[in-house]
Amino acid sequence: MSSMKPDDRLDPRLLGMIGVVLLGGLLGILNSTMAAVATDTLAAAFDTSLSTVGWASTGFLLAVTATIPFTTWAVDRFGGRRLWLAGLALFVAGSLAAGLAWNVGSLIAFRTLQGAGAGILDPLVLILLARAAGPERAGRVMGLMGVVLSLGPVLGPIAGGAVLNGLSWRWMFLLSVPVGLIAYLSALRVVPAGPPAGREPRARLDVLGLALLAPGFAALILALSQTAEQGTFTAFQALVPLAGGVVLLIGYAVRALGSRRTPPLIDVRLFAGRGFTASVTIMGLGGLANFATLFALPLYYQQAHGHGVLAAGLLMAPAGLGGAIAMPVAGRLSDRLGARGLAVGGAVLAGLSALAFTWIGAETPEQWPALAALTIGLGMGCFSAPTMGSLYRTLPPPMVAQGSSVLYMLNQLGAALGVALVTLVLQTSGDPIAGFHGVFWLVVAVIAVVLAAVPLLPGRHQAPAVHHEPVMSGEAS
Secondary structure, three states, rough: OOOOOOOOOHHHHHHHHHHHHHHHHHHHHHHHHHHHHHHHHHHHHHOOOOHHHHHHHHHHHHHHHHHHHHHHHHHHHHHHHHHHHHHHHHHHHHHHHHOOOOOOOHHHHHHHHHHHHHHHHHHHHHHHHHHHOHHHHHHHHHHHHHHHHHHHHHHHHHHHHHHHHHOOOHHHHHHHHHHHHHHHHHHHHOOOOOOOOOOOOOOOOOOHHHHHHHHHHHHHHHHHHHHHHHOOOOOHHHHHHHHHHHHHHHHHHHHHHOOOOOOOOOOOHHHHHHHHHHHHHHHHHHHHHHHHHHHHHHHHHHHHHOOHHHHHHHHHHHHHHHHHHHHHHHHHHHHHHHHHEEEEEEEHHHHHHHHHOOOOOOOOOOHHHHHHHHHHHHHHHHHHHHHHHHHHHHHOOHHHHHHHHHHHHHHHHHHHHHHHHHHHHHHHHHOHHHHHHHHHEEOOOOOOOHHHHHHHHOOOOOOOOOOOOHHHHHOOO
């Protein structure tokens, strides 16, 4: 274990790796949100319905979700560097193909291919950074990861609107190709090679577990997506995948608890740890609150103030900016001070900011909702980065991949649930402003649950003695 103090500067090689890994992670987040603003344009381009074009985004999301459990196993089987390069190659190929799509069917298929690449990259961002940083620097590195998580959902609609204003829709996907190639070539140099093959036994793939977990979780995401589209939880389009997902996940839990020959993809006994359960629960609820905010704000600016898509996207940017400012600072401080105090302060600030939104109306000057968006982003950043850091300070090295996958999947589930709930609240409200207030009363309630869970986070001195992978210049693994 290095004697490095938590406040020492990060090694330049580690900084280079962080930059390249975050660039690859940002690609997936941007592409998942950019296409959301182009639904009308794509429907017109392919002369099809909005619901059909919507599957280009739904297919992407389902592919991301279904690929994550496989990534959990494959990162140790093939090595993080190899898998990262494979994920980038798959994502770039899908981007190029989506930009050249000739009909809506091909667009959906290639967006699904893109999603499979993103499903490899997204959890690998957390895994590679956590392993390279080690427990003593987990907070600050997860804080830098938080910049991507905060800005990605905000920059996606802005970038999508800017592209559609001046270029063909195809460039929403084609622009990812040169950026992805730059990330690929850079990763060849700075992402560390894993241990040579054959040095240690590799776990067999739990094929049955994968067949239960991947489609089970994807079915839950599909149920929430259909809830948002149909406007009710009781539509059969939502109930059928919901029931199927619950059955598959229960089957996976029974299989994982009873398996003796093949290690499970994700050991459900992880949830027996109070600190782990609190961390992933807070991040899941944080995803719900964050996406509810980011989904409701542009609608408010469009419906109450008459702005277009691009202007509404720019006006919601303070929410992402607040998170991008707070997460690196809070993550760094949590390495020295622990997570609980920072998380309490952040949850209180986020809750008060959400409460302020319940007083904002159609006549409110735009600087006030912008200020509230900035402070809610600051608050969420102050509890998210320390929470992620506390998770990685307590996980032993063999469990980092599983913990990362659980964290990412629950954050995705929270985000999908947030969008579904916002849609239901807005559709059942008498007018847009009443619906907007209802959304933020929901956010207040979610933040209150986060605040109640914070005392369950691991304490400052609970980190195990963990040996982490050294940062080295990459050679072919």
